[in-house]
Amino acid sequence: MNSKSVTFGVQPGGCLKGRLRVAGDKSISHRSIMMGSLADGTTHVTGFLEGEDSLATLQAFRDLGVEIERGGEGEVTIQGVGVDGLKSPADDLDLGNSGTSMRLLSGLFSGQLFDCTLIGDESLSGRPMKRVTVPLASMGARIDATEAGTAPLKIHGNQKLAGIDYEMPVASAQVKSSLLLAGLYAEGKTCVTEPAPTRDHTERMLTAFGYPVARNGNKICLEGGGRLTATDIEVPADISSATFFMVGAAIAEGSDVLLEHVGINPTRIGVINIMKLMGADLEVLNEREVGGEPVADIRVRASQLKGIRIPEDQVPLAIDEFPALFVAAACAEGETVLTGAEELRVKESDRIQVMADGLVELGVDAKATPDGIVIQGGKIGSGRVVSHGDHRIAMSFAMAALRAEGPIEIEDCANVNTSFPGFVELAAGAGLGIKTI
Numbered sequence: 001m002n003s004k005s006v007t008f009g010v011q012p013g014g015c016l017k018g019r020l021r022v023a024g025d026k027s028i029s030h031r032s033i034m035m036g037s038l039a040d041g042t043t044h045v046t047g048f049l050e051g052e053d054s055l056a057t058l059q060a061f062r063d064l065g066v067e068i069e070r071g072g073e074g075e076v077t078i079q080g081v082g083v084d085g086l087k088s089p090a091d092d093l094d095l096g097n098s099g100t101s102m103r104l105l106s107g108l109f110s111g112q113l114f115d116c117t118l119i120g121d122e123s124l125s126g127r128p129m130k131r132v133t134v135p136l137a138s139m140g141a142r143i144d145a146t147e148a149g150t151a152p153l154k155i156h157g158n159q160k161l162a163g164i165d166y167e168m169p170v171a172s173a174q175v176k177s178s179l180l181l182a183g184l185y186a187e188g189k190t191c192v193t194e195p196a197p198t199r200d201h202t203e204r205m206l207t208a209f210g211y212p213v214a215r216n217g218n219k220i221c222l223e224g225g226g227r228l229t230a231t232d233i234e235v236p237a238d239i240s241s242a243t244f245f246m247v248g249a250a251i252a253e254g255s256d257v258l259l260e261h262v263g264i265n266p267t268r269i270g271v272i273n274i275m276k277l278m279g280a281d282l283e284v285l286n287e288r289e290v291g292g293e294p295v296a297d298i299r300v301r302a303s304q305l306k307g308i309r310i311p312e313d314q315v316p317l318a319i320d321e322f323p324a325l326f327v328a329a330a331c332a333e334g335e336t337v338l339t340g341a342e343e344l345r346v347k348e349s350d351r352i353q354v355m356a357d358g359l360v361e362l363g364v365d366a367k368a369t370p371d372g373i374v375i376q377g378g379k380i381g382s383g384r385v386v387s388h389g390d391h392r393i394a395m396s397f398a399m400a401a402l403r404a405e406g407p408i409e410i411e412d413c414a415n416v417n418t419s420f421p422g423f424v425e426l427a428a429g430a431g432l433g434i435k436t437i
């Protein structure tokens with residue numbers, strides 16, 4: 001579908017109510033396909049995100065000869081082929097909008113015997129890939145990119161990889177994971193040091209598949225040449241998708257939502273910490289552990305939020321949640337200041353500029369800075385904003401309507417299906433006056 005052909009029309013006001021289960025975790029869903037495919041034996045996945053991004057990863061492994069069956073409702077069965085069992089694809093692998101697929105698979109495919117080419121949509125084709133291709137080259141990988149260091153990425157097979165000890169210049173779980181996955185095929189030890197903690201789903205899932213991973217402070221290491229043993233994976237609901245409802249409930253008077261079975265991995269809970277600092281009425285209930293990942297139910301009721309200076313150590317822990325948090329800031333009392341978040345400029349869109357433009361269009365005082373934004377809380381008006389094909393921008397502005405003075409129209413929303421199919425129906429059922437036009 002042409003991504004520009006979907007517009008959301010959202011009526012102002014209302015509140016959110018009910019027990020809701022949002023879509024499965026995108027990061028964990030990607031990794032379940034990758035590791036299930038490389039494992040010896042059969043892996044059953046439940047709660048898999050049937051969104052376009054994780055389905056792009058699934059299709060890539062089918063194209064490499066892995067038998068993967070979808071049972072519907074998030075059930076996936078993967079007949080693992082072992083670390084050495086992937087087959088040469090007949091064609092280029094199209095990863096759509098998915099940065100996680102492209103960055104993680106560049107590492108994993110660098111260690112194969114065959115060549116392959118990774119392509120993506122317009123947004124993905126503009127995103128920086130040198131952050132993975134440069135360290136992978138120093139392991140011995142051969143990857144051709146455009147002069148700007150972007151996709152298409154042609155990965156040459158049959159290269160001898162050697163482990164490296166790499167200090168990441170940016171806090172990126174995608175870069176860390178890419179190098180660790182290449183490290184499975186490298187001679188010796190691959191170590192990655194992160195400047196700040198980033199999501200650790202790759203490390204956790206490798207461990208669950210019986211592959212030893214060592215963490216010492218901020219350094220993560222593994223030895224190449226091991227094997228993975230199939231296991232069952234239960235994917236929790238995605239805290240990044242839950243965020244839209246957490247923010248919506250916090251800003252709309254009368255709201256009370258219980259978000260069920262949400263992943264609360266400590267490397268992902270920046271949004272909880274930041275919302276609590278803003279004065280949100282947010283409770284984390286019924287904490288438990290499922291398949292190596294902590295999970296809880298999150299209850300949010302409306303309250304008057306206050307503007308804050310967002311602590312920089314929370315930035316990597318809330319990296320995908322900022323578009324929604326900017327909407328919370330627009331409804332808060334006083335000023336909210338974000339710094340140290342220049343990474344937001346190279347996500348599916350430039351999330352600093354696109355959010356600032358949209359907020360200003362709606363009458364909010366928002367100023368983009370090179371590495372963040374300054375937002376004065378106040379009234380949200382009405383108008384038409386553009387999501388630039390960025391799923392998280394689209395869903396954030398949809399929630400802004402709960403506090404708007406008039407309707408909000410959001411253009412270019414088809415990519416909501418990359419991470420959150422069913423968003424419109426779930427949000428409408430909870431009380432948001434949203435329609436697809």
Ligand code: S3P
Binds near residue numbers: 028171173175198
């Ligand atoms: C992801 C890591 C993050 C995040 C992305 C998913 C992952 O990117 O923004 O949506 O699954 O590893 P970076 O690691 O590049 O910050």
